[in-house]
Amino acid sequence: MSEIDPExxxxxxxxxxxxxxxxxxxxxxxxxxxxxxxxVLTALLAFMIGGLVVLATGHNPLLxxxxxxxxxxxxxxxxxxTSVVNTSAYNLSQTLLQxxxxxxxxxxxxxxxxxxxxxxGGQGQYFVGLYVANWLGVSFAGMSPLPHILxxxxxxxxxxxxxxxxxxxxxxxxxxHEVISTIMLNWIAIWLGEWLFGDGGPLQNTANKTxxxxxxxxxxxxxxxxxxxxxLQGLHVGFFVAIAALVVFWAILNRTTLGYEVRAVGFNPxxxxxxxxxxxxxxxxxxxxxxxxxxxxxxxDMLGYLYHFGVxxxxxxSVGFLGIAVALLGRNTAVGTGLGALLFGALLFGTxxxxxxxxxxxxxxGNLTYIIQGLIVLFVGADVLILxxxxxxRKLKPRARARATEAAA
Amino acid sequence: MSEWAGRLDNPLSARLRDPGFTGYAGLVLGVFAAFxxxxxxxxxxxxxxIVVGIVAVALGIWTVTRGRQRLGWGxxxxxxxxxxxxxxxxxSGTSNLEAVFNASLVAQTFAFSTPLVFGAIAGMFSERSGVxxxxxxxxxxMGAFWGxxxxxxxxxxxxxxxxxxxxxxxxxLVYAYFAIHxxxxxxxxxxxxxxxxxxxxGYFFFQLYHGQYVRTGVSTIxxxxxxxxxxxxxxxxxxxxxxxxxxxxxxxxxxxxxxxFKTPIGLRIRACGEHPxxxxxxxxxxxxxxxxxxxxxxxLAAAGGVYLSDGFAGGTFNDNMTEGRGFIALAAMxxxxxxxxxxFGAAVLFGLxxxxxxxxxxxxxxxxxxxxxxxxxxxLIAVAGVIGRTVAPAADGKPYVRQ
Numbered sequence: 001m002s003e004i005d006p007e008x009x010x011x012x013x014x015x016x017x018x019x020x021x022x023x024x025x026x027x028x029x030x031x032x033x034x035x036x037x038x039x040v041l042t043a044l045l046a047f048m049i050g051g052l053v054v055l056a057t058g059h060n061p062l063l064x065x066x067x068x069x070x071x072x073x074x075x076x077x078x079x080x081x082t083s084v085v086n087t088s089a090y091n092l093s094q095t096l097l098q099x100x101x102x103x104x105x106x107x108x109x110x111x112x113x114x115x116x117x118x119x120x121g122g123q124g125q126y127f128v129g130l131y132v133a134n135w136l137g138v139s140f141a142g143m144s145p146l147p148h149i150l151x152x153x154x155x156x157x158x159x160x161x162x163x164x165x166x167x168x169x170x171x172x173x174x175x176x177h178e179v180i181s182t183i184m185l186n187w188i189a190i191w192l193g194e195w196l197f198g199d200g201g202p203l204q205n206t207a208n209k210t211x212x213x214x215x216x217x218x219x220x221x222x223x224x225x226x227x228x229x230x231x232l233q234g235l236h237v238g239f240f241v242a243i244a245a246l247v248v249f250w251a252i253l254n255r256t257t258l259g260y261e262v263r264a265v266g267f268n269p270x271x272x273x274x275x276x277x278x279x280x281x282x283x284x285x286x287x288x289x290x291x292x293x294x295x296x297x298x299x300x301d302m303l304g305y306l307y308h309f310g311v312x313x314x315x316x317x318s319v320g321f322l323g324i325a326v327a328l329l330g331r332n333t334a335v336g337t338g339l340g341a342l343l344f345g346a347l348l349f350g351t352x353x354x355x356x357x358x359x360x361x362x363x364x365x366g367n368l369t370y371i372i373q374g375l376i377v378l379f380v381g382a383d384v385l386i387l388x389x390x391x392x393x394r395k396l397k398p399r400a401r402a403r404a405t406e407a408a409a
Numbered sequence: 410m411s412e413w414a415g416r417l418d419n420p421l422s423a424r425l426r427d428p429g430f431t432g433y434a435g436l437v438l439g440v441f442a443a444f445x446x447x448x449x450x451x452x453x454x455x456x457x458x459i460v461v462g463i464v465a466v467a468l469g470i471w472t473v474t475r476g477r478q479r480l481g482w483g484x485x486x487x488x489x490x491x492x493x494x495x496x497x498x499x500x501s502g503t504s505n506l507e508a509v510f511n512a513s514l515v516a517q518t519f520a521f522s523t524p525l526v527f528g529a530i531a532g533m534f535s536e537r538s539g540v541x542x543x544x545x546x547x548x549x550x551m552g553a554f555w556g557x558x559x560x561x562x563x564x565x566x567x568x569x570x571x572x573x574x575x576x577x578x579x580x581x582l583v584y585a586y587f588a589i590h591x592x593x594x595x596x597x598x599x600x601x602x603x604x605x606x607x608x609x610x611g612y613f614f615f616q617l618y619h620g621q622y623v624r625t626g627v628s629t630i631x632x633x634x635x636x637x638x639x640x641x642x643x644x645x646x647x648x649x650x651x652x653x654x655x656x657x658x659x660x661x662x663x664x665x666x667x668x669x670f671k672t673p674i675g676l677r678i679r680a681c682g683e684h685p686x687x688x689x690x691x692x693x694x695x696x697x698x699x700x701x702x703x704x705x706x707x708x709l710a711a712a713g714g715v716y717l718s719d720g721f722a723g724g725t726f727n728d729n730m731t732e733g734r735g736f737i738a739l740a741a742m743x744x745x746x747x748x749x750x751x752x753f754g755a756a757v758l759f760g761l762x763x764x765x766x767x768x769x770x771x772x773x774x775x776x777x778x779x780x781x782x783x784x785x786x787x788x789l790i791a792v793a794g795v796i797g798r799t800v801a802p803a804a805d806g807k808p809y810v811r812q
Contacts, residue, residue, distance in 0.1 A: 053609075053612065057612075057613075057616050118594075118596050118597075120543075120596065120600065170789075170792070170793050174793055176792040176793050177792065177801075179543070179596050180739075180740075180743060180788070180792050181789055181792055181793075183543075183736055183739070183740075184740065184785040184786075184788050184789040184792075185785075185789070187733060187736065187782070187785040188782055188785050188786060188789070190733075191778050191781050191782035191785070192782070194778055194781075195774070195775055195778040195779075198774050198775075198778065199774045200774055200775060201774070201775070315729065315732070321600070321604070324597075324600055325604070328597065361615065363611075363615040363620055364612055364615050364616060366611070367607075367608045367609075367611035367612035367615065368608065368612060369608070370604050370605070370607045370608025370611065370612075371604075371605060371608030371609060371612060372608075373604045373608070374601045374602070374603070374604030374605030374606075374607075374608055375601070375605065376601075377597060377598075377600055377601035377604060378583075378587060378593070378597075378598060378601035378602075378605065380597070381587065381593035381594045381597030381598050381601060382587050382591040382592075382593035382598075
């Protein structure tokens with residue numbers, strides 16, 4: 001099973017098919033053999049270049065990274081405690097809160113990738129999930145907690161699925177490129193939010209009509225918090241939902257007919273069609289499932305810790321886009337996405353609210369996250385670069401072995 | 410197919426009988442019907458919009474019966490919308506109308522459309538050569554920040570323009586290396602470019618300016634005040650004092666049309682985008698052409714960014730200043746079917762909707778949002794193939810492997 005997007009590297013002639021086929025196959029083989037090596041190398045390289053930028057602007061990169069590490073609460077492992085009065089424990093709980101969102105946004109990108117599509121619209125699907133969860137969470141205030149939560153989470157998931165489903169439908173029926181349609185749907189979702197929560201919008205709070213913010217989710221729809229306090233943005237049970245989603249993602253892809261068909265279409269749509277698989281149906285299904293993950297992320301965020309959302313929060317939010325980096329770094333696998341989400345969750349919180357540092361200001365560090373994110377995505381996308389790194393590693397090995405035998409002799 | 414065969418037989422007479430003409434005329438008349446009711450013409454009766462709208466609908470129906478279904482129905486819809494909007498406009502107060510639709514709306518439309526024109530033309534060059542450019546947003550953002558930085562430190566907007574464009578070009582060069590030489594997925598690479606630009610500009614904006622406003626009195630791109638025109642009744646405020654970059658964007662559209670369709674260079678660019686192997690066979694250096702086109706794309710998109718910060722915003726910058734304009738530019742390029750005139754038309758249409766949205770904010774927030782979202786909805790409809798199918802260059806987004 002190749003991890004690269006087969007559509008964009010689709011061969012245009014038989015000769016090239018043979019060539020790129022071997023390329024894709026060899027990358028797949030090396031990825032299986034390489035395991036963690038390539039993503040780890042990529043991340044290290046990105047952190048190194050990011051460090052050079054920090055160095056060039058007169059800050060100590062090592063101290064900066066140390067502070068970010070502590071800001072993300074990762075130093076918690078040295079003195080674990082579950083009391084969030086402890087700074088590192090609190091920071092870690094916040095990092096895991098971000099990780100929850102990023103796991104699901106990453107899965108949204110990864111699932112579409114496995115079907116040969118690039119779902120760049122995770123942000124829009126996340127937003128519609130957020131909106132619907134807010135709507136369902138604010139209305140129906142009289143319901144008992146469990147049905148209310150299930151209704152709101154289910155609604156959010158469905159909304160994400162439908163939003164992505166538009167792109168899937170257009171791709172399957174008229175062949176509209178999913179990248180273009182999901183980008184457009186992102187912006188439509190953003191403006192939808194501005195309208196919904198803006199002055200006079202249907203979801204604006206009823207208490208103060210001059211503030212463009214939504215109403216607060218009713219208590220019955222708020223997710224239980226298991227680490228920390230609800231008022232202090234504690235870690236909610238959605239974290240376990242995200243972990244479960246990783247398992248579901250793996251199980252759907254590897255243990256169901258649907259997953260088999262999705263992967264077959266992703267690997268080679270023509271061969272899949274020849275083998276009797278309904279390609280348009282699978283494109284739509286894959287896109288809808290992909291959107292469901294992102295919508296679920298939005299729903300969990302709204303019911304888990306945001307509770308309300310304002311017009312000014314919309315441009316500040318880019319978790320859907322971060323999902324792209326998470327999925328790519330995780331090579332579109334369940335485990336990889338989980339680890340990638342943890343890395344970016346730590347970066348996201350550790351460089352902003354968690355950061356207390358006299359080496360680097362949070363404003364700088366926050367932008368450093370974008371730089372590192374960009375570099376990771378840039379490097380991960382380059383198949384040839386990865387191959388090159390792999391080959392030099394392989395070439396270096398015998399040389400090192402030869403040197404060792406020389407030294408021994 | 411028979412339609413095309415007929416055209417081949419006698420190209421001249423076929424073109425004269427082309428129902429496309431009536432279709433487009435219907436589209437334009439539909440817009441005109443709505444336009445009649447608003448300043449400067451401002452007909453206060455419903456008669457004129459209805460009459461012109463009906464003519465548009467008639468032309469549309471005629472076009473449909475002659476086989477151009479999509480275009481014809483487009484003209485019908487345009488006519489009906491024109492009638493509807495025209496009637497609505499005559500119902501609303503004259504003072505409100507004049508506050509929204511006046512001569513400066515034209516100026517504002519061009520002010521909003523100029524970054525989009527630069528971006529769309531930039532994207533067109535890149536994609537015509539076969540490299541998808543999702544990174545327009547990032548390149549534009551680089552131009553926006555480094556342009557105003559150059560104007561501040563260099564003391565002149567000329568320096569700002571050069572510095573801004575150069576940074577966009579450098580970012581495009583990095584992207585080109587990954588997309589062309591390393592054969593990275595171009596969508597992934599473009600996404601990376603956007604993140605990188607967001608991080609770099611945000612980082613250095615805080616490092617160099619502490620995230621505050623750039624000092625006042627930065628040399629900005631001047632307006633072109635045309636002596637005689639400036640005093641005219643409607644044209645004066647509309648086009649008498651437009652920014653230099655706005656005029657340059659008009660020039661750019663014409664130049665890019667000539668370059669792309671009338672010169673050997675343009676033929677090479679298009680050949681690389683349609684069939685790189687064939688281009689390579691006749692001795693065109695596909696890699697070189699693609700590098701050139703992508704870097705040019707970066708330069709132009711960044712020029713749009715420089716206009717945004719050092720022209721439109723009067724020498725200021727703020728985090729993520731482009732706010733998705735690169736993506737609207739991408740949409741304009743697609744909506745304009747990868748052609749200079751089409752991209753320009755779409756950019757002006759999208760600029761108009763932004764300008765109207767800004768003016769409507771005072772009266773109705775929801776109507777304002779509707780106009781803001783219009784470019785994206787229209788593009789979504791366009792890629793769905795409802796109004797005329799958009800056709801990307803054949804090899805767009807496919808890395809080329811030299812043999």
